[in-house]
Amino acid sequence: xxxxxxxxxxxxxxxxxxxxxxxxxxxxxxxxxxxxxxxxxxxxxxxxxxxxxxxxxxxxxxxxxxxxxxxxxxxxxxxxxxxxxxxxxxxxxxxxxxxxxxxxxxxxxxxxxxxxxxxxxxxxxxxxxxxxxxxx
Numbered sequence: 001x002x003x004x005x006x007x008x009x010x011x012x013x014x015x016x017x018x019x020x021x022x023x024x025x026x027x028x029x030x031x032x033x034x035x036x037x038x039x040x041x042x043x044x045x046x047x048x049x050x051x052x053x054x055x056x057x058x059x060x061x062x063x064x065x066x067x068x069x070x071x072x073x074x075x076x077x078x079x080x081x082x083x084x085x086x087x088x089x090x091x092x093x094x095x096x097x098x099x100x101x102x103x104x105x106x107x108x109x110x111x112x113x114x115x116x117x118x119x120x121x122x123x124x125x126x127x128x129x130x131x132x133x134x135x136x
Contacts, residue, residue, distance in 0.1 A: 030064060030065035030088070030116055030117035031118045032057050032061075032065055032115050032117040032122060033057060033058050034055055034056070034057045034124070035055070035056045035058075036055065037055070037124055037125065038125040038126070039053040039125070041126065044100050044131065045130075046101060046102070046104050046130050046131060046133045050099045052095060053095075053126070054095050055124050056093050057093070057094070058089070058092075059089065060089075064085035065087075065088075065115055065116065067082055067083075067086075067092070067113060067114075069081075069113075069114045070111055071111065071112050072096075072111050073110045076109075077097070077126065078096070078097045079094055079096045080095040080097075081095075094111070094113060094124065098126060100130040104132035105129065105132075106128075106129055107127050107128035107130060108126075108127055109126040109127075110124065110125055110126070111123070111124040
């Protein structure tokens with residue numbers, strides 16, 4: 001009777017402990033990895049209208065990635081980000097639109113992306129040069 005109980009106990013322990021050991025190998029976190037972290041608009045005309053670019057990222061972790069916020073350093077720069085979670089292995093995009101109107105000279109802007117992933121915060125950089133209206 002004792003041998004049967006011991007055998008049952010060991011088998012039950014293995015059924016519970018083995019899956020837990022496999023799960024322990026996963027860190028259970030989302031990871032955000034951008035294909036690029038900067039974009040150069042080059043030379044844009046001040047009166048040429050808004051310009052946009054996209055920053056593609058991948059969730060290389062093993063948990064859903066949630067973009068909490070994407071915030072620009074200035075009101076002339078507007079980021080758009082996915083509102084739904086990005087599954088592990090899937091891609092997403094942050095679209096950034098810059099308005100050069102009234103801003104001649106160098107473009108030097110940063111968009112800070114906050115997520116539940118690793119790293120928690122990523123800075124995307126925009127650069128370029130706005131050609132003044134009278135220098136076209």
